[in-house]
Amino acid sequence: MKIVHVEAIPFAIPYAKPLRFASGEVHTADHVLVRVHTDEGLVGTAEAPPRPYTYGETQASIVAVIDTLFAPRLLGLSALEREVAHERLDRTVGNPTAKAAVDMALWDILGQAAGMPVSGLLGGYTDRMRVSHMVGFAPAGQMVAEAERVRDTYGVTTFKVKVGRRPYTDDVDACRALREALGPGAELYIDGNRGWTAAESARALREMTDLGLLFAEELCPADDVLGRRWLVERCPVPFIADESATSAAEVTREILGGSANAVSVKTARTGFTASQRVLHHCEGLGVPVVMGNQIDGQIGTVCSVAFGAAHRSSARYAGELSNFLGMSDDLLTEPLTIEDGTLRVRTGAGLGIGIDPDKLARYRQDR
Incomplete structure (x- = not known):
């Protein structure tokens, strides 16, 4: 070969x-x-x-x-x-x-x-993953309408809400509207893409304490070392390191330094080999992982679900596997289908990608 x-x-x-x-x-x-x-x-x-x-x-x-x-x-x-x-x-x-x-x-x-199947070579834990859908910036009513459409069409009940706007009250209002519309059974977590300061993040989290958030991800810049540690100490939910933890060494820095207590694994940036090292390192440190999304198309999503479903710890939470729904087309001969809120691993040898x-x-x- x-x-x-x-x-x-x-x-x-x-x-x-x-x-x-x-x-x-x-x-x-x-x-x-x-x-x-x-x-x-x-x-x-x-x-x-x-x-x-x-x-x-x-x-x-x-x-x-x-x-x-x-x-x-x-x-x-x-x-x-x-x-x-x-x-x-x-x-x-x-x-x-x-x-x-x-x-x-x-x-x-x-x-x-x-x-x-590659998923079997990697670990073969399960044949599918629950799907989390990312809801991007928009007026609160539009964000609610999108979440309801995805829930009603695909059975998805976990939503990652993009936050980080200024004023932060726009995002707080949107999260509150989503919780009211989706009900207590839906899982909600937020991702700031480093858009807020540590102080803004803390205020926003205080105002959302009654919403039952699952996680908070990268609310403030990773290079604000002291502010980030201060925030994580006060964060009422696990704080996910994403862009700040792209290798096992960076995971060590973020977790032991008190700058995060959960990690996003993205196969689009670490492949399968390095992602597995990050995953096993997180298991050793006792921190949860979430399968993240690099705004992948269907090809990238095939890879994410193959890896995520292969391991117990990466299959525990819903994976961010639905961004391809926003694309007007894709390259696969056999398009992906989300059913009952889950996405199945491709069967057959390899990754099952046909172009x-x-x-x-x-x-x-x-x-």
Whole structure:
């Protein structure tokens, strides 16, 4: 299973409904399809979603780093030599989603070669995950209408509410309206994308103490070290580290430093190999994990649910697996379907990703 070719294909698919949050907004899924080819004809597939406002990557930079640096270092390696591959990729600083996509494509090859689903290779805990839906910035009435539509259509009862606006009272009002509309049976948690100060976060949390929030995520900047520790000490619910905890080392820093007590795992930025290290590290530290979303399309969501369903600790809470619903189209030959609030792992060998060639031809940006 020698690697003979690595493709990085830019594509762009508009969102039917843009997602707005404190650190930016997304109108188009300008992602990169990554395919790793072997001499035995096996092809591993994944996608890299650039998030320039979070990690500094763009669609062009992902294509460039894979074509000019990663691909030459991978050619000739066996797909089994994942540690060697990571050693070579890590010679280049940063570029997390590009590295993650290569890693997941290699796992896809291993699953195909073994005739097993990747989720089974990773752990095989369950065959599905409960779905959490992200509700972006909008007037409170529109946020409620979206949540009710997703609940009634797909059976989803867990909602991650984007907050971080100023004044923070807009977000408090929206969360209160969501709780009143969805009732006590719905799970609600908030994500500030670092938009508030520690003081604003504390005031907002005090005003929402009666809403029964499940988590609070990245309400204030990670580099506000003292303010963040002060906030976490006062936070009435587990405080999730997301952008501040992208590796096992950063998890150690955030948890032992008192800056968080839960962690978001995103396969789009850490692949399967590094995500598993983060997950096991969190288990050792005794902190909960949530499967996060990098505003993934359906390809990325296939990867997230494969990983999340593979482990007990990552399957405990609903995973953020529904953002593809806002896209106007996708590349899969067999689209994903959320039923009864859950998303199933793809069956068959590997990740089960089939790319529609006509759709790829329509949306790719390099031809």
